[in-house]
Amino acid sequence: MSSDAPDAVDSADVAAAADAPEDxxxxxxxAVEEAAKHVPSGGPPxxxxxxxxxxxxxxxVDDASFEVESGSLTGLIGPNGAGKSTTFNCITGVxxxxxxxxxxxxxxxxxxxxxxxARKGLVRTFQIARELSEMTVLENLMLxxxxxxxxxxxxxxxxxxxxxxxxxxxxxxxxxxxxxxxxEIDHLAHEHAxxxxxxxxxxxxxxxxxxTDPEMxxxxxxxxxxxxxxxxxxxxxxxxxxxxxxxxxxxxxDMDVIMNNCERxxxxxxxxxLAEGTGDEIRNDERVIEAYLGEDL
Amino acid sequence: xxGADAPGDSDSGPSERASEAPESATGALADAARESDLGLVxxxxxxxxxxxxxxxxxxxxxxxxxxxxxxxxxxxxYALTALALNLQWGYTGLFNIGVAGFxxxxxxxxxxxxxxxxxxxxxxxxxxxLPVGILAGMGMAALLGAIAALPALRxxxxxxxxxxxxxxxxxxxxxxxxAFDNFLRETIGAGTGGGRGMxxxxxxxxxxxxxxxxxxxxxxxxxxxxxxxxxxxxxISHSILVGWGYIAVLAAFLVGFYLILERLGRSPFGxxxxxxxxxxxxxxxxxxxxxxxxxxxxxIGCALMGLAGILWFGSQGNVSPTPQFRPLLTFYVFxxxxxxxxxxxxGSVLGGIVxxxxxxxxxxxxxxxxxxxxxxETPSSFADALVSLDPVAFLAYATDNVAPLQFVFLGLVLxxxxxxRPDGILGDRIExxxxxxxxxxxxxxxxxx
Numbered sequence: 001m002s003s004d005a006p007d008a009v010d011s012a013d014v015a016a017a018a019d020a021p022e023d024x025x026x027x028x029x030x031a032v033e034e035a036a037k038h039v040p041s042g043g044p045p046x047x048x049x050x051x052x053x054x055x056x057x058x059x060x061v062d063d064a065s066f067e068v069e070s071g072s073l074t075g076l077i078g079p080n081g082a083g084k085s086t087t088f089n090c091i092t093g094v095x096x097x098x099x100x101x102x103x104x105x106x107x108x109x110x111x112x113x114x115x116x117x118a119r120k121g122l123v124r125t126f127q128i129a130r131e132l133s134e135m136t137v138l139e140n141l142m143l144x145x146x147x148x149x150x151x152x153x154x155x156x157x158x159x160x161x162x163x164x165x166x167x168x169x170x171x172x173x174x175x176x177x178x179x180x181x182x183x184e185i186d187h188l189a190h191e192h193a194x195x196x197x198x199x200x201x202x203x204x205x206x207x208x209x210x211x212t213d214p215e216m217x218x219x220x221x222x223x224x225x226x227x228x229x230x231x232x233x234x235x236x237x238x239x240x241x242x243x244x245x246x247x248x249x250x251x252x253x254d255m256d257v258i259m260n261n262c263e264r265x266x267x268x269x270x271x272x273x274l275a276e277g278t279g280d281e282i283r284n285d286e287r288v289i290e291a292y293l294g295e296d297l
Numbered sequence: 298x299x300g301a302d303a304p305g306d307s308d309s310g311p312s313e314r315a316s317e318a319p320e321s322a323t324g325a326l327a328d329a330a331r332e333s334d335l336g337l338v339x340x341x342x343x344x345x346x347x348x349x350x351x352x353x354x355x356x357x358x359x360x361x362x363x364x365x366x367x368x369x370x371x372x373x374x375y376a377l378t379a380l381a382l383n384l385q386w387g388y389t390g391l392f393n394i395g396v397a398g399f400x401x402x403x404x405x406x407x408x409x410x411x412x413x414x415x416x417x418x419x420x421x422x423x424x425x426x427l428p429v430g431i432l433a434g435m436g437m438a439a440l441l442g443a444i445a446a447l448p449a450l451r452x453x454x455x456x457x458x459x460x461x462x463x464x465x466x467x468x469x470x471x472x473x474x475x476a477f478d479n480f481l482r483e484t485i486g487a488g489t490g491g492g493r494g495m496x497x498x499x500x501x502x503x504x505x506x507x508x509x510x511x512x513x514x515x516x517x518x519x520x521x522x523x524x525x526x527x528x529x530x531x532x533i534s535h536s537i538l539v540g541w542g543y544i545a546v547l548a549a550f551l552v553g554f555y556l557i558l559e560r561l562g563r564s565p566f567g568x569x570x571x572x573x574x575x576x577x578x579x580x581x582x583x584x585x586x587x588x589x590x591x592x593x594x595x596x597i598g599c600a601l602m603g604l605a606g607i608l609w610f611g612s613q614g615n616v617s618p619t620p621q622f623r624p625l626l627t628f629y630v631f632x633x634x635x636x637x638x639x640x641x642x643x644g645s646v647l648g649g650i651v652x653x654x655x656x657x658x659x660x661x662x663x664x665x666x667x668x669x670x671x672x673x674e675t676p677s678s679f680a681d682a683l684v685s686l687d688p689v690a691f692l693a694y695a696t697d698n699v700a701p702l703q704f705v706f707l708g709l710v711l712x713x714x715x716x717x718r719p720d721g722i723l724g725d726r727i728e729x730x731x732x733x734x735x736x737x738x739x740x741x742x743x744x745x746x
Contacts (some may be wrong), residue, residue, distance in 0.1 A: 118584035126582075134640075135568070138735050143572050145585045148565040150732055151585075153593055156564030157557055162732065165564060169732040170739075177738055185478040190736065212583055264302065 045070050045247050046091070051100035053086050060086040061249075062101070062271030073248045074263030076256065079291060082268040084251045087128060088220050092124045094118045105215065109129070109214070119146055120213035125222060127251075129201035133194025137185065137204060140193050141176040144211035148172070174213065183207045184239060194276065197228040206237065216247040222247050223257060235261055255292075259283065267291070315642060333619060334643040344371070345654045350668045362533050364662065366540045368654045373547040374609035375657075376649030379633040380554045380642060381601035387639035388562060390574030390595045392458040395445065396602055397626040398465025399438045403603025404497075404610045407434035407612055409487035411498040419496050420478060420488030438603025439596045441468075446595040450588055463622060467606075472618040480634065494617025497610070502543040504513060506535070543612055550608055551646065554601060558642050561597075570594060579608040629657065632707070636714050638721030641728055648721065659704050664699030667692065 004214050034194050044067040053061040061083040068074045089095040091102050093114040104122050112120075132140050139184045150156045150165035180186035183203045188196060193204060211218050219238075223231050235257070240247060254257050258265055259279040267275040267282060269291040275282055282288055346365055353360045378396065384392040395398075411430035412422025425433070441464070449460040471477045475491035482488040487497065506519035515535075522542075526533045539647055561567055569590050572580040581587045610616045629652065637648020638654075674695045676682040682694035695702060718724065729735050 085588050094578070096584075114578070114581040115584045118582055123584075124582055126579075130576050131581045132579060134575055135571055135730065138736065139568060139571070139730055142565075142731060142735075143568045143585075146584050149566035151569060153561060153566050153597065156416050156566045156732070157560045162560065162564075166732045169565070173731070173733055173735065174739075189738075208583065240738070 012037055012162060014106050027162045030222060031199070032115065040114045044147055045105050046066055046249065048087070048091065049101045049102040049103070051087060051090055051102065052098045053083070053090050054098045059271055061090065061097075064268065064271065064273050065100075066273050068247060068249050070171055071245055071247055073242050073250065073262050075258035075265045075267060076249060076268065077253070077258050077272070078268035081270075083271040084268055085220060087268070088124065088251060091117075092122065092218060118212060118214075121210045121213075122218070123209045123216075124218040125202075125205040125209050125220055127224065129198065129205050131193035131196065131201045131204055133192060135193060136190050137180065137193055138173070138176055138189045139163065140204060140208050141179060141211050142169070145172060145175075146210045146212055179207050179211055182240075187259040199226040202226055202234065203230070204235075210241070210246075216249070217241075219250045219251070221253065222249055222270070223252060225252060231257075239248040304512060317672055334673070337480075338650065341650055342369070343558075345372075345650070348743030349654075352662055353526065353677040358531055359533050360536070362541075363537045366544065368658055369544050370459055370547070371653035371658060372650035373551055374542065374649075375553055375630065375653040376603065376646040377547070377554055377605040377634050378602060378630045379637065379645040379649040379652075380551075380558055380728055381598050381635075382630050382634050383639060383642060383645040384558055384561070384570075385594055385598040385729060386599070387634060387641070387645065388567065388574065389570040389591065391591060391595060391598075392455070393461045393466035393595070393598070394627050394631070395461030395463075395468075396630050397624060398461070398468035399599045399602040400442050400606025400610070400626070401437040401468050401472060401616075401622040403606035404616055405434075405435040405489060405495075406603075407431055408436040408495050408497055408616065409489065410434070411485065414486065416496075418704050420490040421482065421704070422487045423485070427501065428597045430498070434607050435603045436664050438606070442595045442599025446592050450591045450595070462624065462627075465622070465627065469618045469622045470622050472622070473568065478603075480609035486678060491615070492617065492619070497613065498617050500539075500543060500612050502546055502612075503539055505542060530741075547608060550604075555642055555646065561626065562642065562728055562734050564730070564732060566590070567716040570610075571730050620721055632656070632711065633646070634721075635711070636721055639725045644721055644723030647723060651722070656707050656710060657703075658715065660703040661700050664696040668696040671696070 021125075046068040048067075049065050051061050051064045052059070063089055064083065075082055086095065090100075091096045093109075093112050093116070096111050100110070101108055104117070104120055107120070109117050109120065109122070118124075132143070135143070148165075149168050150162075155161045156164055165220070177186060177189070180189055183198055183206065185203050185207065188200060193201070196204060202225075206222060208218070222234060222238075226234060238250075239261070241250060250258070250262060259282075263278060265275075265279055265282045266273055266275065267285075267288050269287075274291055275285045277285070277287050312545060317674075345368060346433030349364050349368055350361050353364050378400065382393065382396055385393045407427075407430040408422065410423050410425045410433045412420070412424070414421050414424045414538070416422070439533055445460055445464050446457075448646040449457040451559040474494045478488045480558060486512065506515075506522065508514045508516055508519075519535075523535055526532055526538055529537055544682050548585050562570070568584050569580060570583065572583075573587055577587050580590075607718070610621060633652040635646055637652060671689060671693045673687075673689045675686060675693045675697045676690050679694065682691045683689070
């Protein structure tokens, strides 16, 4: 993981990296990549350039470009069919973009597999919560951490090597408990995830995403179908985590939520980015009002 | 919720319950069995033994011990195969319906490797030592599994099923082909024997009891065992006693399979397997290399199927492709996993034993016993049996034609189980996928629930 990487060797690269992301990526690609990998913050961690996704004759995303700043809570809004979810799927490797490039921490991640992108520290949640219903909440969480020793079948089975696995599992179990407490779902630890309510599943999804130790989390409508009390709780958690240095990109339908919580807002319309700016700028943008005709901004 | 009660832990012995003043002896036994996986399996076996003894005790000790030997052998080999399938299907959700093919590859590879280069009859082999042959058989089954998995895992689950089913039939028909036999003889110097099959190498367990492996002189161990139980003692035939010796070997392998698979399941690897079964995209999005894990699971499972094939058919004297490795065999193994409860290793063992003894052998044995008790002539056709309106004649007809009825019985039991316990006997026990106990939070945090 890049977060635990900074060491003496990299200090020279760090200075170079400060302005590196502004360069043309083609210019000195490998140097930029190398430098950016070891910089936990500074420069936009996520940059999307000219993203296009076509499904047959339908263009779902049409030349979308935007950046997400490090440590920010950025909102992505747009009417239904604006291409928000498809953009998400292209960023996280679920779909391969027809054209365009996605950079994460300066590195071109276009066309990588979802698990490769997740391993780089870019993790997502799903619009419809995808809990692993026949696993307990605790198991759901303990699945997430990257590079566990016991993910090797040989280590899991061989008598001499299993000791280290058990040790790591003990630490993981404690971390999972702490994460559950943070999201106030520790009372559900032994419940099968399939028995959780809709809102609890959303909390579980976010907790699970955090257990991967990500740099950045993409939240796909985390508040859809969540009651107001739980919504408050979820937003509090997101703000807490942002204060800890996590970067969030939030897709949401609810304009009030976006306007009240996100310092930057990206508006998508018909597959491309219509406007980008602070909540106030967006609120007063003629084109945005037009796109959302009839909606009260 | 049934999942809340403690998943049976093989460590917790029956002694824990002993203090709780049981109402009756049978109640105490049932309690103890529920507490311990080993108790459950042994208890089931004992119950089957009791019924089998009741069915045959009039025929003498030799018949009883012989029947128990047959039932135990079948139970153990089905349990071994069911465990291997449970890893693929129960844990990971990989729908492999080519079990018979992987077993055939295992046992044939072993036979071809171990048979002498110039046998008196049958196809030549490579004359390698038996352990090498067994490893080669497992390796070949694993290799075939990898070959099947690589293209198929990129597609949806149903395609894996079609590919594996097709593959198992290709294996069977290839083994049956004399052209393939000749080709192998010319290229590697070992043949399959085509449709006539091949004789299996001598079972080393026989060698423990008999000097030359056949009906020859007993070894010192053989003399001891035959002296006590055999013709000079209790009068049990020597082949049945040797069979029990082999059962001990099978039981040891079963324990080995079980321990390996339990450890695999109770680990982060096991969590990833379960996550793939539940929702591949989630596992992928959390950074798990889904395809790699699937291939690993497939290869491990197929290697175990190969070994199960060797232990099962390799001990039967002669293998031939067609009656033995039909897709029906795969279907039986699936039934064993389903009635045991897919996803549970103990369930697979239990399912294997119950399937083999109760569903597979049971109807024939019970039918034969019942027929023996009926003093009536068998009607010549079903219509005659029906029209006679005589229940005794009808029963005579039914018990004489128990083989086809067995499938009716099998179907009824499956419907019953799926209706009453859709997840199988132990399906409500979802085994924890972690290398540590998750049921309680250790000191440091407040306790839960």
